[in-house]
Amino acid sequence: MKHIQEMTKKDVRDVKLVVFDVDGVLVSRGTKIKTKGNITTLETKKISEENINHIRQLRKKGFQVNINSGRGLYMLQEMFREVLDSVSLTFENGSATWMKGKVYQHVNSFSFLRDVYAPLKRVKHKNIKGFEPKEFIITIHCIDRVKAIERIISKHKDLYYVWNSEAYDIGVKKKQMKSIGLRKVMKLLKLKKKNVMVIGDNYNDRDLLSNGGVAITADKSRVKGDFYVDLSGEQLPAYVLMEKLLSF
Numbered sequence: 001m002k003h004i005q006e007m008t009k010k011d012v013r014d015v016k017l018v019v020f021d022v023d024g025v026l027v028s029r030g031t032k033i034k035t036k037g038n039i040t041t042l043e044t045k046k047i048s049e050e051n052i053n054h055i056r057q058l059r060k061k062g063f064q065v066n067i068n069s070g071r072g073l074y075m076l077q078e079m080f081r082e083v084l085d086s087v088s089l090t091f092e093n094g095s096a097t098w099m100k101g102k103v104y105q106h107v108n109s110f111s112f113l114r115d116v117y118a119p120l121k122r123v124k125h126k127n128i129k130g131f132e133p134k135e136f137i138i139t140i141h142c143i144d145r146v147k148a149i150e151r152i153i154s155k156h157k158d159l160y161y162v163w164n165s166e167a168y169d170i171g172v173k174k175k176q177m178k179s180i181g182l183r184k185v186m187k188l189l190k191l192k193k194k195n196v197m198v199i200g201d202n203y204n205d206r207d208l209l210s211n212g213g214v215a216i217t218a219d220k221s222r223v224k225g226d227f228y229v230d231l232s233g234e235q236l237p238a239y240v241l242m243e244k245l246l247s248f
Ligand SMILES: [Mg+2]
Pocket: 021, 022, 023, 024, 025, 200, 201, 202
């Protein structure tokens, strides 16, 4: 793995699409969520003005931009409101993509997940902070692992859970993966693997990074790439990458 500063213009000559994970890449990690009875409070993070400007600059330079996140569409639309004409949004770990106001659904998880909601909701544990509103996957924020959640999901061979040290993402194996969404976007935009650069920081980005022509990891302890960005740098990883791309 090379450091991002070793990246040359030659490394990106075929790149037409830049795909960004959100948490840990465009905003810092950590989601503030709280549930009390039927009231869920969820913080919307802001994309910094400098990152918004950099996304605009990337578009001007001819790159297409895709956001590929585990978050829900309502949240991503809010975060990227100012640049919605410049980005497409692939949400809930590759379940669907929003592009120019149109939603392309890539998977149907209904029949796989409908039976686990009730048992999951019944789990009472001091570690559980709340269910993040989602349409196609299930995300449960917890301060630490909860064995009862893992036991419920393990009984269903079609389902996975990913624990990323702040939440469980629960979805359908081989169907709700960031790479599935990426491949659909590549098809829509008529692009090949070598045309795609991806950046991500977490376990749910592994399949995403392995599907990009140029892969950048923002946490090399969790996911491998062709290049890495320092996790604890002064700037967020997406900013460092965009600075580099804009310098060519
Ligand atoms: Mg992330």
